[in-house]
Amino acid sequence: MSDLGHDPTGNPDPLGNHEPTGDRDPKPTPPDNHDRGPNPAGVPASTPDHHRTSTLSRDRTRTLGRERLAGRISRFDRSHRVDRTLAHAITRVTGEALGPYQSAVIRIGFAATWLLFLLREFPHREELYGPDGPWSWDLAQQLIASNHAFTALMWADGQVWFGIVYAFAVLSSFLLMLGWRTRTMSVLFMVGVLSLQNRSIFMGDGGDNVIHLMAIYLVLTRCGQVWSLDERRERRARDACARGAWVGPDRAGPVLWTVLGLVLAAATLAGKIDGGFLGGWRTIYWGLWAVQGLWWLAGRYGRSVQPRILLDVVANLVHNAALFVIMAEACLIYATAGWYKIQGTRWQDGTAVYYPLHLDYFSPWPALSDLLSASGTLMLLVTYGTVIVQVAFPFTLFNRRVKNVLLAAMITEHAVIAVVLGLPFFSLAMIAADAVFLPTSFLRRVGGWAARARGRLFSRLGRTLRTVPRPRKEPERTPETAERAEPPHVGFTA
Amino acid sequence: MDAYDKGSNARPVPGEPAAAVPVPDSSPPDGHETADDHKTSDGHETSDSPGQKLSGEAPARIPQQYGDPQRDDQRYDGRYDDEQYVDTALAGPPLPPPTGIAALSLPYQIAAALALAVVAVAACVHVGMVFLHVAPSNTVTKQHGQAIDEWIYPEFEQNWKLFAPNPLQQNIAVQVRADVRAADGEIRTTRWYDLSALDGAAIDGNLLPSHTQQNELRRAWDFFVATHDNANRPNGLRGSLSEKYLRRIVVLRLDREQAGGRGAVVQQVQVRSRTSNVPPPKWSQEQVSDKPIVRVLPWWPVSEADRAAGTRPAESTGTEASAR
Known part of the structure; x- marks a missing residue:
């Protein structure tokens, strides 16, 4: 699934998501387009690319397949093409979280930018966001009372609380960058960004504004499908599974979920989180928390697979919509x-x-x-x-x-x-x-370079430290094999 | 999600030790493509090789590693749904397994369709609202400005008129002087301190200018100008907030500069702005005035509320000035 870029039917991408397509030849070879009858939803036909690469046997397979397909569906009128395109589009936006590399690269990009900014401003943090900075806590209080922006920094005016929130923002952006518990971290990252920026809105510039918007949108994307610790954990669990090894249940997820639930409950009971339209931020945070729990429950105790697929479909839909909004925002x-x-x-x-x-x-x-x-x-x-x-x-x-x-x-x-x-x-x-x-092809190449650079660095480190080399072989990090090793979904562990 | 790719995950891949995939019989009939199905002749990776896509013709396609009943006890990781579903519901015809909404039974399909509608509408409405927010004032924004503002503010506010329609063509220097009570109790008026020039000096040669140098005073002054009339009267809450903000900034900066000498305490401050045109380029014949425009604000008394922690407190004359 990794290469969502290759829209198999060549239909226009409903999301306007152009990147994913690898560098394929822009000039389609005509024959493909006539002999392709209407497909049932999701049945992919070949792309022009294959003319160049096809082997004899592959050609045979394809011809055979196309004849059978054509036979099966020849009764459909050509005018069903629109329906088919629509059906294909719906299958795509519900069936997969498009742009895994693109969403991963913006996750890493924004988290890293914010992290570097926070580290750079560490010596100036008091002046920028501290309770006794020029834009003092009292001034911020008056402004926020009129605009109702969300910021955890207004929950208390002490130095200690400020220190905690700043450290929290640094930590959450670091973990989001690494892709550890991406779903949860994206929410905490947003909390960190909003808390600091909304506290002192007159300190920011256009860059802060972009980060502010994207931090909100990132919460809705499945941005940890690749290049994340989540992906690695999933892959290892799967490998262990395939070897027949026993994989213990996830512990960190439920613990994180419980702790955050308690924090959220405390903040709600203390009346710190603003209500507003349909409950405002209170609804949003509790909703996100509940969805994580629901996901875990459906995965663990669901009698049928259907609820899990439904959750997956909704998650894909939300991801794809958010990715569309991110692209529209950039435009x-x-x-x-x-x-x-x-x-x-x-x-x-x-x-x-x-x-x-x-x-x-x-x-x-x-x-x-x-x-x-x-x-x-x-x-x-x-x-x-x-x-x-x-x-x-x-x-x-x-x-x-x-x-x-x-x-x-x-x-x-x-x-x-x-x-x-x-x-x-x-x-x-x-x-x-x-x-x-x-484009996906470019991102993967960069990913491959990064992985090789990391591999070299680690092997050099390993030699220096004379540690036992790790049993896992590096080849799987190359782009070609990384694709194979890549999971279709990141664990949405609670 | 494309189940075929998962199938391909299970295939033994040349160059990869077979131990990684201990399912020797899982190689589907189209396994002969594994060597090239991720690379086309021009070196671009693809995963949609035709045989792979049409392997629905091949009955043995369902990856057997997932047929292991013990995996049902394993933690769900979202991967196995399609295969599981295929195993039970679509065992007969070798159609490709449905993905996404097609993999659901009717009641769930209705729920998914509903979700699709809600998400699509929400995304379109949001993009539309943001568009109207950044667009120039027009018929729709005049009629529905309230609704747009309620959607956008406070979290989706944005302004991308960067250097548009025209870039700023003036250097605005914010300067301040103060009446200080010196350590010996004498009240003195300091010289003018050009705080913007100090910012500029801090930015010069700096690869990573801080927001405190680049934005703090500059934006505070913009905020002040935007919320005050020409007679320097504030226009409501934001006006008075901007005044207090500017006062706190200048007091902090004066203390940092140790205005009036060590131990001196700022009693009142006066701010002025000096706006001078950027001289036109050498290669242009344009002429602009090189006379700066000066705007002088009235003296502001400095109260305790205007002093940040770390600025010199009024009562502790003679103590060490702790300029941060």
């Missing part, structure tokens, strides 16, 4: 940034980029800024290029190649902004958001 960011710029005279006369380079707050390297802005033509190119890329990006999602070119351009521009305008965390957050559009 809206670029669209608004681009379309509003078009209306500005400075962006029209090609001097716009010159000005931020000469603002005291955004020019950490004045000499570099002067060098870049020495040429009016270069400024014009960068100015127009920025607008063109931002305006065009959402539309290029309909063409893989152009999209990837623009994506590379945007990521490069953000990397430059990080240094030239001194906005490293904003840029990192934007790059993480861009990463949701990266």
Whole structure:
């Protein structure tokens, strides 16, 4: 299932999720499209790719299969094509959590950005979010009483509580990055992000805003399907299962669930969590907690498999919808940034980029800024290029190649902004958001490199420490085999 | 979720020790493809080899490792559903096992369809609301602004007019001076401290500027300007909050600079802003005024509420100033 990129029927992806498709030849070979009769939902037909790779026997298998299929369904009218497409789309969005690599990379990206930000600001944490910072606890109290934003930092005004929340935010982002108990950690990560950012809203910039939104959306995605400790645990349990070894029941999950339930109960009884429309945050947190419990119960005690499949279907639906919202959000960011710029005279006369380079707050390297802005033509190119890329990006999602070119351009521009305008965390957050559009094939290659680098590092460490080499062989970490080893689902352990 | 891939998991893979997959007979008839079914000739990985996809024709396709009855005692990990279902319900025709909603019985299918409808509507409404929130004021936002705001605020608020429609073309320096009571009891007026210049100096050559240097004062001043009229009168709650915020920032900064000397205590402060145009580029013929515009705020008395912990308290004149 791992490669959701390969939409087997070549139907337009209902989610507009273009990334997943591997770098396949964009020019489809025509024959495939006529002789393919209407399929029952979920019956995949071959893609053009196979013409190039097919062996003799494979061709035979395919022809045979197609004849039989065609025979079985020839009674259907061609006009059922729409129904079929719809049925296929529904099967896809309910049957799998699309974009496992894309959702994993944004999970790692945002968690890492927030973690690095918290570590960098550690010396300034009191001034930014502390009870006695310039935006004092009392000021925050008055503002939050009027806007009802969620922040655990307002539960108490002591230094100790502040220290606990800050440490909690660091820990939750670290664990989310690693993908340990991803479902739970994504909620705790969101709590950490909201608690700190909503406490001092005037300290943030665009980067904080992106992290804020994505932290909320990530809660709804199954972002630990790959590149996570959850995935590794599942794989090991499965391997052990296959070897016939006994796998003990999960302990950490229920313990975590119980502890968080107690904390939630305490906070609710103390009246710390705001109600609001349909119960507001209280409903959300209790709901998320209850779903985890339900999941565990259905897996452990369910008499029928049906409730488990239903939960799985709903989880896939929510994941796919959230991934769609994340992509739409990224498009809206670029669209608004681009379309509003078009209306500005400075962006029209090609001097716009010159000005931020000469603002005291955004020019950490004045000499570099002067060098870049020495040429009016270069400024014009960068100015127009920025607008063109931002305006065009959402539309290029309909063409893989152009999209990837623009994506590379945007990521490069953000990397430059990080240094030239001194906005490293904003840029990192934007790059993480861009990463949701990266192609699966590229992400897997990067994953393979990372795994090999890690393997080399560990083997070197192992040699240095003269420890016994671990019995598990490394080959399974290569992209090809990683796919095979990858589980269809992350354990949604309670 | 595609059950075939799971089937392929069970196949012995060349180059992988067979011990990892102790089910020798689980190789389906289409097992001859295992060598190349994850790599196409151009090196791209694919998993949808035709034989694999059409292996519904092959009766032996159901992975046998999952047929082990003892696994029912194992902890559920979401993986086995399809096979289990296939084993019982679809044992006959070699159709591919249904996935997703198709794997459910009718009552559950109805529940899933309902969930699909709710999730789809919620996602579309949310994207629509965010769109209307970031879009320029228009017919719909004028009519339904209240509903949009209630959906968006406070957690989905966003503003992406970064440097748009025009980038900021002025450097706004926030400066402050204070009346301090010195250690000897004398009241003195300090010089003007250019706090923005201090921020700028801290940012210079800094790969990782802190929010305290880049955003704190800059955004506090923006907040102040946005919530005050030209006569510096606050417009309600946010106006008075912004005033207190700015006062706390300048007191903190003055103490950090040890304004008025060691042990001096800030009694009142005066803030002004000095807005100067960024000089136009050398290659442009444009002319802009190089005269800064100065906005001077009235003197503000500093109370205990304006002092952060770590700033010099009023009563402890002469004690060590603990500028953080």
